[in-house]
Amino acid sequence: MTDSAAPAPWAWDDATDEAYEDLWARFVRWVDWVEREYAPWVVLPPCWPVHEALRFELTLLWYAHDAALYRSTDPISGIQWHVDLRNAANAWRALATCDHREPSPEQRRIEQARRDRRDEFAAEAMTRRSADPANHEQQFETEE
Numbered sequence: 579m580t581d582s583a584a585p586a587p588w589a590w591d592d593a594t595d596e597a598y599e600d601l602w603a604r605f606v607r608w609v610d611w612v613e614r615e616y617a618p619w620v621v622l623p624p625c626w627p628v629h630e631a632l633r634f635e636l637t638l639l640w641y642a643h644d645a646a647l648y649r650s651t652d653p654i655s656g657i658q659w660h661v662d663l664r665n666a667a668n669a670w671r672a673l674a675t676c677d678h679r680e681p682s683p684e685q686r687r688i689e690q691a692r693r694d695r696r697d698e699f700a701a702e703a704m705t706r707r708s709a710d711p712a713n714h715e716q717q718f719e720t721e722e
C-alpha cells in the first residue's frame with residue numbers, strides 16, 4: 579500500500595486539536611515574520627486569517643519557504659520562492675485595505691440574486707447539453 583492518499587503536510591484537516599494549535603501558532607509567527615521582513619512588499623490585512631484562499635496560499639508559501647531553506651540544495655528554489663512571494667504580494671495588495679465588514683442585507687440580497695441567476699444559467703446549459711446531438715455522451719453512445 580502506498581501513501582499516495584495521505585494528505586499533504588499543509589492539509590491540516592485531519593490534524594488533532596493539539597497539533598493544529600501548534601501548527602497554527604508557528605504559522606502565525608511565520609506570517610508575522612514575512613510581514614515584518616518583507617515590508618513594504620508584503621502588506622496583509624489584519625483579517626488575513628479569515629480569508630481562506632489567502633490563508634491557504636500563505637500556508638503553501640510557508641511550506642515552500644521551509645523546503646527552500648532546509649530541504650533544498652539548489653539556490654534556485656530560494657530564488658523561486660522570492661519570485662513567488664513577490665507575485666503573491668502584488669496580488670494581495672487588492673486585499674490589503676479589506677475592512678472586513680459583514681455584508682448588508684441589501685448586499686446579501688444582491689449576492690443571492692446573482693447566485694440564483696448563475697444557477698439558472700447552469701441549469702440551462704445542462705439542458706442544452708443533453709438536447710445537443712453533438713455532445714460527447716451521445717457520440718460515444720452511437721459509436722458503441
Ligand SMILES: [Zn+2]
Nearest residue numbers: 623625676678
Ligand atoms: Zn478581510
